[in-house]
Amino acid sequence: SSQINRVRNGELYRVICDTKGAFVQPAVYEAFGLTVVEAMATGLPTFATLNGGPAEIIVHGKSGFHIDPYHGEGAADLLVEFFEKVKSDPSHWDKISLKGGLQRIEEKYTWQIYSQRLLTLTGVYGFWKHVSNLDRLESRRYLEMFYALKYRKSAESVPLAVEE
Numbered sequence: 001s002s003q004i005n006r007v008r009n010g011e012l013y014r015v016i017c018d019t020k021g022a023f024v025q026p027a028v029y030e031a032f033g034l035t036v037v038e039a040m041a042t043g044l045p046t047f048a049t050l051n052g053g054p055a056e057i058i059v060h061g062k063s064g065f066h067i068d069p070y071h072g073e074g075a076a077d078l079l080v081e082f083f084e085k086v087k088s089d090p091s092h093w094d095k096i097s098l099k100g101g102l103q104r105i106e107e108k109y110t111w112q113i114y115s116q117r118l119l120t121l122t123g124v125y126g127f128w129k130h131v132s133n134l135d136r137l138e139s140r141r142y143l144e145m146f147y148a149l150k151y152r153k154s155a156e157s158v159p160l161a162v163e164e
Contacts, residue, residue: 013042020093022047026069033057037109040064040101045093047079063104064096
């Protein structure tokens with residue numbers, strides 16, 4: 001059943017972290033990935049679906065691991081590989097959880113960062129809604145273009161315009 005008791009959930013994360021475990025979220029698709037952020041924020045190495053929000057939250061191999069929910073054997077192999085490496089080098093657990101996961105959360109997913117982004121996007125959306133007669137679909141496409149240019153890896157391959 002759904003875990004809705006936040007205090008108990010926090011304690012569960014803590015116990016798993018104290019025993020050097022890991023958080024695994026094999027959903028087919030996750031819109032944002034709040035549980036992924038929670039797990040990483042408590043210091044757990046995190047294995048989560050590569051479909052949806054967790055794909056942007058986790059930097060594979062540095063702050064956690066992407067798993068394909070359609071390929072269970074590959075996910076299991078990744079988990080085994082991780083724990084085998086931890087067995088031979090206990091500092092690897094800290095490298096992924098503390099240095100990777102916690103650092104990623106601190107850099108990208110704090111409430112302060114989230115609220116600043118939200119206010120910025122609200123301002124941009126409000127401005128364009130106010131000054132233009134664009135219908136909602138066109139406005140959404142315009143904002144998604146900015147989002148893709150700023151946050152998607154594929155946008156990095158697009159060369160910048162150069163004045164001649």
